[in-house]
Amino acid sequence: MSQYGHINRRRGARRGRGVVAAVAGAGALAVAGSYAAGLGPFARADGAHGPDPAAVAQARAFLADWAAGRVPAASARTTSPDRARQVLDNFTAGLDIERPRLTARAATRTGDDAVTVPFTARMPISGLGTWTYASKLPLSRQQDGDWKVDWRLSLVHPRLSETEKFHLAREESSAPDVTDRTGRALSGDAFPSLAPVLGQLGGAGSGPRGAVQLVDRTTGEVERTEAAFGKKPAAGAGEPVATTLDATWQSAAERAVAEGADGRNASLVALRIDDGEILALANAPSSGFNRAVSGTYAPGSTWKIVTSAALLLKDAVAPGDVVDCPKYLTVGKEFHNVETSEHRGATFLKDFTESCNTAFISLRGKLADSETGDVARTYFGVGQEWHVGIPTYDGSVPVPRDETEKAASMIGQGRIQANPLIMASVTATAVSGTFHQPTITGRTEDATSTKPLPQKVVGQLREMLRATVTDGTARVLADLPGDIGAKTGTAEVSDAPEGADNNGWLVAHRGNVAVACVVEEGVTGGGSAGPILHSLLAAVPGDPS
CATH class of the missing domain: 3.10.450.100 (NTF2-like; domain 1)
Incomplete structure (x- = not known):
């Protein structure tokens, strides 16, 4: 004791369950x-x-x-x-x-x-x-x-x-x-x-x-x-409980995560775009903490979907506008792109498809300090109280405390917190224009209050997500059939052990399904979460009934 x-x-309690470290x-x-x-x-x-x-x-x-x-x-x-x-x-x-x-x-x-x-x-x-x-x-x-x-x-x-x-x-x-x-x-x-x-x-x-x-x-x-x-x-x-889960999607998700995690912690959520019904959730390891819906992660560059929505909503930038993408940008600290890449003279569309951190950070003055959080809450429901049917963490987008943190928040870092459930929902909202509170039973209370995205913004976001598959960092999904759009993400974790790798993210949509996956210490989203989502979407090529 x-x-x-x-x-x-x-x-009546379960016995023999080991303490989970x-x-x-x-x-x-x-x-x-x-x-x-x-x-x-x-x-x-x-x-x-x-x-x-x-x-x-x-x-x-x-x-x-x-x-x-x-x-x-x-x-x-x-x-x-x-x-x-x-x-x-x-x-x-x-x-x-x-x-x-x-x-x-x-x-x-x-x-x-x-x-x-x-x-x-x-x-x-x-x-x-x-x-x-x-x-x-x-x-x-x-x-x-x-x-x-x-x-x-x-x-x-x-x-x-x-x-x-x-x-x-x-x-x-x-x-x-x-x-x-x-x-x-x-x-x-x-x-x-x-x-x-x-x-x-x-x-x-x-x-x-x-x-x-x-x-x-x-x-x-x-x-x-x-x-x-x-x-x-x-x-x-004691009566049977009907869920929104789909056994076919759940089986494919379990297999994709188990085979693709390669010994790392990973999680995935798939949900219907038109109503938020959860089709599958999977974790590796499968026992213990349900990181797919309760995890708290920096979403990294997948959050650029929300940042882009905030910029597009006020016509602060358009996909064809030139927004330079240098290797480095200093805002209190030195920020850089993955592998210190650069794209001089790039358009905003190119910045999105190549996930250029410095370009997005350079646009921080176009948004008020609280604006990204306001957009996340008002249009995407992030940070509101969700009633999903199981315990969940529903996200947090605090107002940046200084200019450096504001720069970090433009690229899904700082104190922004999310998980695969939230990012699958963000993706579904971006491509449909309407937030639907996720649910696993189909009969949960909905106390959220959101506004629809303008169709012009929805069209721009869909264009950018599709281009990320055809010409950008999500090419890992390009060989799959269907009009797939996606966004990769790499998220650093401050105070992690020296030498620890970044978390890898990938979100995607196809037909009436949005999916999100995170792999802890996955290095890059395309390299770690990419094969997992490729396996899932290849195994279940059609929409659920």
């Missing part, structure tokens, strides 16, 4: 990328009037190590490495936390040699949901001048102490019978990526339930419930 968090499995990659702090490593765009050049940048960097590095499962490295950044390692290991494993998401907030100078960095913790509990809370990292300058995280239990969670700890109480009931859109039975054995999903379906009313509880260390008495997950069985629970 862990000292800082443990699992109490009630009668926190994984690296997307768990690292995904902040500004596509520029040279260093203090980052948010650190001050001098610490005279605010927190020492070295303290802020140490705090961010600690959070990144903890999030990525590098507990020894995180612990070494504290004033009590052995104690920190024991507590962090026990807390994460004892509560079945799969992949923490830790986001640093604005630091405060609390003394000549003291800094406090608040952070938000999002802790995915295996098979249940995400526990979200706020805490603070105290840092102090050591005698040698280095900054360390001032270790104390309360930094892990404000209520963790020498007298109170957490435990996880589970109560799971059997998953309901689930069918696809044609009535075909779906099971976790036949479709491994669906195993974590079937019991979560909103209409089932019989999925896994549990709670994170604060208990007295001595007596074990429950003092309060910190987070509760799942619902009590509703009337009619």
Whole structure:
């Protein structure tokens, strides 16, 4: 039993399930990328009037190590490495936390040699949901001048102490019978990526339930419930649940991801363009965290679909306008293109098809600081609350905090967060003009409010996506039949281990289907996600019924 968090499995719970270790990659702090490593765009050049940048960097590095499962490295950044390692290991494993998401907030100078960095913790509990809370990292300058995280239990969670700890109480009931859109039975054995999903379906009313509880260390008495997950069985629970999934698409997606991931974490979502119905979702590995709909990734250059929409909406640029694409562009930091390519005298269409970062960044003055986020929310539904039928992360597009972060946000970096579900929906909206809230049951509440894109903008986006397949970075799909449009993406992950590769993205549409795929450390979208989507679209050449 862990000292800082443990699992109490009630009668009826699954047994023999191993603790899933926190994984690296997307768990690292995904902040500004596509520029040279260093203090980052948010650190001050001098610490005279605010927190020492070295303290802020140490705090961010600690959070990144903890999030990525590098507990020894995180612990070494504290004033009590052995104690920190024991507590962090026990807390994460004892509560079945799969992949923490830790986001640093604005630091405060609390003394000549003291800094406090608040952070938000999002802790995915295996098979249940995400526990979200706020805490603070105290840092102090050591005698040698280095900054360390001032270790104390309360930094892990404000209520963790020498007298109170957490435990996880589970109560799971059997998953309901689930069918696809044609009535075909779906099971976790036949479709491994669906195993974590079937019991979560909103209409089932019989999925896994549990709670994170604060208990007295001595007596074990429950003092309060910190987070509760799942619902009590509703009337009619146990009856078959019909979904929008398509067994043919799901099978092809599972196979494409399993064969194409090549040992890396990867995920994929396919949905119908005309109504947002999810046809397939697949993850590698297939068990545990459902990164396809709940992951939080920088979308990289696939986000240029939204950036382009924002520019086209206000006639700030047209596809035929010349927008130079140099190798480098400095905006606080040096930005560059993949493989430092350049396209002098390129049109905006060429910049899109070749995914030119510097050209897009050069257009940042055409948009107000909040404009890309406003367009994402108003036309694409990103950041609004979605009711999909299973737990999802619905995206975030914060207003940039400075000019460097604004430059990064133009190319899907900075603090923009998305996942394959969001980017498949973005693609569907771009080519149809209308946002449809994604759904996996077809009967979920829709509380979103969006506007349709003008048909002129839709036509321009479709032209640009098609040209990316025929003449640009998505040529990997060019040999497939059908009028396919696509956009590749490469997303850097700040604070990842030295030598870690970028995440690879690819989104595409064909007929009435939009798809999105991300491969962690895939280097490029065309080279990693490209073969996966090629395999999927080749295996299922027609539209679903």
